[in-house]
Amino acid sequence: MIDLLNRRTRESFAARFIDHRPSAEPVIGIGDSVSVTIWEASAGGLFSAPAISEKFSSGANSATIPEQIVGRDGAITVPYAGRVQVAGHTTRAVQSVIEKALVGKAIQPQVLVNVVHPISNSVTVGGEAVGSARIPLSVRGDRLLDVIASAGGVKVPVNEAYVELARGSAVARVPLTRVIADPRENIFMQANDVLTLVRDPQTFLAVGATGVNAQIPFNADGITLAEALVKAGGLQDQRSDPQGVFIFRYENPSIAHELIPQLAVRGPEVPIVYRLDLRNPNSLFIEQKFRMANHDLVYVSNAPLVEVEKVIGIFNSVLTPASQASSVAYNAAIVHY
Numbered sequence: 113m114i115d116l117l118n119r120r121t122r123e124s125f126a127a128r129f130i131d132h133r134p135s136a137e138p139v140i141g142i143g144d145s146v147s148v149t150i151w152e153a154s155a156g157g158l159f160s161a162p163a164i165s166e167k168f169s170s171g172a173n174s175a176t177i178p179e180q181i182v183g184r185d186g187a188i189t190v191p192y193a194g195r196v197q198v199a200g201h202t203t204r205a206v207q208s209v210i211e212k213a214l215v216g217k218a219i220q221p222q223v224l225v226n227v228v229h230p231i232s233n234s235v236t237v238g239g240e241a242v243g244s245a246r247i248p249l250s251v252r253g254d255r256l257l258d259v260i261a262s263a264g265g266v267k268v269p270v271n272e273a274y275v276e277l278a279r280g281s282a283v284a285r286v287p288l289t290r291v292i293a294d295p296r297e298n299i300f301m302q303a304n305d306v307l308t309l310v311r312d313p314q315t316f317l318a319v320g321a322t323g324v325n326a327q328i329p330f331n332a333d334g335i336t337l338a339e340a341l342v343k344a345g346g347l348q349d350q351r352s353d354p355q356g357v358f359i360f361r362y363e364n365p366s367i368a369h370e371l372i373p374q375l376a377v378r379g380p381e382v383p384i385v386y387r388l389d390l391r392n393p394n395s396l397f398i399e400q401k402f403r404m405a406n407h408d409l410v411y412v413s414n415a416p417l418v419e420v421e422k423v424i425g426i427f428n429s430v431l432t433p434a435s436q437a438s439s440v441a442y443n444a445a446i447v448h449y
Contacts, residue, residue, distance in 0.1 A: 114401045125277060126296040128284040134253025134300045140198045140206065141232025142182050146225060148190055148210065149176040153220035158192055179228055192217045203227060235301045237263040239309040240273060255298045256291060259307060268311040271331040278306040287332035316404050318344035320412040321352035330404065337402040340410060347412055354390040356413030361386070361405055
């Protein structure tokens with residue numbers, strides 16, 4: 113049962129996104145900004161300084177074509193080469209295509225293609241990042257924490273931060289503390305990933321015969337029931353009933369159905385109450401594996417004797433004024449006598 117319950121809170125990037133390899137070598141895509149520089153072997157050619165405006169020149173026998181955004185047709189324009197298809201190709205491949213197109217027109221042309229703004233090969237970072245932005249992916253491959261660092265890090269406490277990654281139609285949400293602690297969760301990013309940093313403080317309510325009755329925060333990576341009871345001050349020796357530790361939770365319908373197959377599941381959440389008897393030694397092991405969920409309510413009931421004492425206390429409070437009045441009347445009678 114514990115393994116079934118723990119499945120509720122342990123979402124994983126490593127399990128959700130199967131392909132853990134670095135992204136492939138970047139290719140040019142639609143919307144990227146591309147610059148092209150062309151060199152010739154000697155002066156007097158198409159792209160030599162005397163033949164073109166000096167403001168476009170990168171040397172005596174070269175010229176740099178102003179940045180162009182790759183159009184929806186996947187091409188850019190290169191003088192004397194026409195429209196050149198670049199989308200889906202590496203810069204090396206495009207360089208070779210342009211050089212071949214200029215053979216016989218330029219003097220032994222050499223071409224350098226550079227992607228200035230790689231929009232198509234970037235990751236979008238938003239939410240509680242210090243600097244929300246599109247982060248270009250490097251050729252060597254970037255992991256999740258690399259991208260967060262490039263965005264300036266997070267502006268909220270790390271133990272309250274979650275990382276939500278959307279890749280195509282798949283979405284997963286994992287505590288940032290777990291990504292930092294577990295290298296398997298620090299997966300490689302891929303082009304067009306959307307990374308959102310979310311602040312979501314986790315809390316539970318402690319009520320009843322505990323040391324503290326309050327809303328208590330805990331780290332995003334989660335705590336066990338044993339740790340939660342310690343945070344709540346433990347069970348009060350004079351009041352609590354160790355047999356009556358209850359956890360109230362709105363459970364996932366799939367988990368609720370596995371726990372109680374005959375249960376008629378309706379709605380997105382099912383109210384479930386879990387009870388532990390801490391007088392049973394096995395329960396002491398269970399509470400160390402039972403993981404708390406956000407907004408859980410922990411209730412520790414009073415011992416039966418305490419309820420009896422409450423009734424006696426109420427009874428005494430009712431009788432005390434009458435007994436005091438009787439005593440006063442008796443004493444007054446003696447004094448009067």
